[in-house]
Amino acid sequence: MKPLSSGIRLPLAALSGLLAGFAALAVAELVSATVRPESGPVIAVGGAAIDSTPPAVKDWAIRHFGTHDKLVLQLGILGVLALLALVLGVLALRFRRTGAAGVLLFGLVGALAASSRPDSVGSADAMPSMVGAAAGAGLLYLLIGRLTPGAGTATGAAEGEASGGPQDWDRRGFVVAATAAAVASAGTGLLGRTLNNANGRGAVASRGKVKLPAVASSARPLPPGAMLHTPGLSPFITPNSDFYRVDTALVVPKVNATTWRMKIHGKGVSRPVTLTFEDLLGRELIERDITLTCVSNEVGGPYVGNARWIGVRLADLLKEAGVRPPSRGGPADQLVARSVDGMTIGTPVEDVMDGRDALLAIGMNGEPLPFAHGFPVRMVVPGLYGYVSACKWVRDIELTTFDAYDAYWVKRSWARKAPVKTESRIDTPKPSARPKAGTVMIAGVAWAQHRGVDRVEVRVDEGPWVPADLAAEDTADTWRQWSLPWKATAGEHTLTVRATDRSGQVQTDRRTPTIPDGASGRHSVVIDVD
Ligand SMILES: Nc1nc2c(c(=O)[nH]1)N[C@H]1C(S)=C(S)[C@@H](COP(=O)(O)O)O[C@H]1N2
Numbered sequence: 001m002k003p004l005s006s007g008i009r010l011p012l013a014a015l016s017g018l019l020a021g022f023a024a025l026a027v028a029e030l031v032s033a034t035v036r037p038e039s040g041p042v043i044a045v046g047g048a049a050i051d052s053t054p055p056a057v058k059d060w061a062i063r064h065f066g067t068h069d070k071l072v073l074q075l076g077i078l079g080v081l082a083l084l085a086l087v088l089g090v091l092a093l094r095f096r097r098t099g100a101a102g103v104l105l106f107g108l109v110g111a112l113a114a115s116s117r118p119d120s121v122g123s124a125d126a127m128p129s130m131v132g133a134a135a136g137a138g139l140l141y142l143l144i145g146r147l148t149p150g151a152g153t154a155t156g157a158a159e160g161e162a163s164g165g166p167q168d169w170d171r172r173g174f175v176v177a178a179t180a181a182a183v184a185s186a187g188t189g190l191l192g193r194t195l196n197n198a199n200g201r202g203a204v205a206s207r208g209k210v211k212l213p214a215v216a217s218s219a220r221p222l223p224p225g226a227m228l229h230t231p232g233l234s235p236f237i238t239p240n241s242d243f244y245r246v247d248t249a250l251v252v253p254k255v256n257a258t259t260w261r262m263k264i265h266g267k268g269v270s271r272p273v274t275l276t277f278e279d280l281l282g283r284e285l286i287e288r289d290i291t292l293t294c295v296s297n298e299v300g301g302p303y304v305g306n307a308r309w310i311g312v313r314l315a316d317l318l319k320e321a322g323v324r325p326p327s328r329g330g331p332a333d334q335l336v337a338r339s340v341d342g343m344t345i346g347t348p349v350e351d352v353m354d355g356r357d358a359l360l361a362i363g364m365n366g367e368p369l370p371f372a373h374g375f376p377v378r379m380v381v382p383g384l385y386g387y388v389s390a391c392k393w394v395r396d397i398e399l400t401t402f403d404a405y406d407a408y409w410v411k412r413s414w415a416r417k418a419p420v421k422t423e424s425r426i427d428t429p430k431p432s433a434r435p436k437a438g439t440v441m442i443a444g445v446a447w448a449q450h451r452g453v454d455r456v457e458v459r460v461d462e463g464p465w466v467p468a469d470l471a472a473e474d475t476a477d478t479w480r481q482w483s484l485p486w487k488a489t490a491g492e493h494t495l496t497v498r499a500t501d502r503s504g505q506v507q508t509d510r511r512t513p514t515i516p517d518g519a520s521g522r523h524s525v526v527i528d529v530d
């Protein structure tokens, strides 16, 4: 065997590694279409990476990549895989079997990740990675064979010699095999993608068929003056397309509403129920405006939105199931919602049953829930951060206790209970804006869900707190817009806002990080007036 450094064989071996990796992923994609899209190795490893990321890093990633964090993660995994594939290819040139075995080993990692995901359907989830890795390993073994003397066909070697000087490898054989492998992999991968997409089409069709019934209780008509229209200010109702999205799902679950079922069971449930989507549509529906906020939202951050939700009162369903809140002697103080993608979200039973509009929501701003926001059914509970209240793609509700069970984020050092903190945000002017001296509109939103916002004040530099004009309140569960015309003078200025909620609490200036129960502090914007 020749030393590794011999000319072109080295980069060709690396290329073989890449092709083997590509083939493995393509075959895995195709096999995953017969299992479920989430069982593919990249998604499974990505999901495992998300779940085992330290909370601080995850919080950082959410903030810095926003909703793109998942794309970044997938690209990162693909980048690492490509590097590993290059290395395995080079290794295989020297140790052909070992290189191929290396590909199998990575398949095993993918298989283990896939079959240990919380939403795993069992050993079938291991198939895409295993079959894919077997294909990749076989291909690598074959391609390296063309590069290794003695392994190529005699004619191939002879042709190589005849056409281009001394050569001890099967050039034509390699080119043919490599090209065929690349084409076949691309075709296989595409077919897998297409089948995976087709699998989601049933769910898409089921959503298209949903007609939201008339509601028994409409949202309060907006009082006059509830909406301000200052340029640059967040709209009072956040359109679905602009609504923030925070979840751990690498692939948005496509749940078919016609086969969706949800169970309510557990401690203190005397009459367990199983609900279909039809059942929900046939029940009394209410429509409510509720502002949702993420615990990962930094002071001044974007992870807050206000929507008009339609759903059934969760408390009614619980009562029918025989559930009593702890204050009335019920044995369960925690309601754990489970989603189709294995998320668990724990909510205080007391909060859900204390008369607030805790919803099992099916509609958002006049349409069925978008897939990204939990179609067909999600929870929405006014006053609590999303991670302790707003389970999307919910499929199971279990009554238990906080002592007996820690939900997903609690296991990762977030707080068990997390009411939304009183916060306010300056939407305009933007940081580093350069408005002209004269009247400048300062405007933004303030929220203290389920308590209500009573006052918003703005301060310029170290000046006095000046009350802002508050838009009329929709409900205590919604945010309020505010604005303040300001006679801006030239120079650099710091604008700061603070809200006061109905319990009299002034938004604190004490800065705390998002972990464990939400950021606190006041939002400031530094601008330069010309
Ligand atoms: N299944 C599932 N539900 C979930 C989450 C999730 O990761 N998976 N994230 C929660 C968090 S942290 C928040 S803030 C809200 C966000 O809801 P949205 O994406 O519709 O804005 O969903 C909650 N429900």
Ligand SMILES: [Mo]
Residues within 6 Å of the ligand: 246, 293, 294, 295, 296, 385, 386, 387
């Ligand atoms: Mo969140």
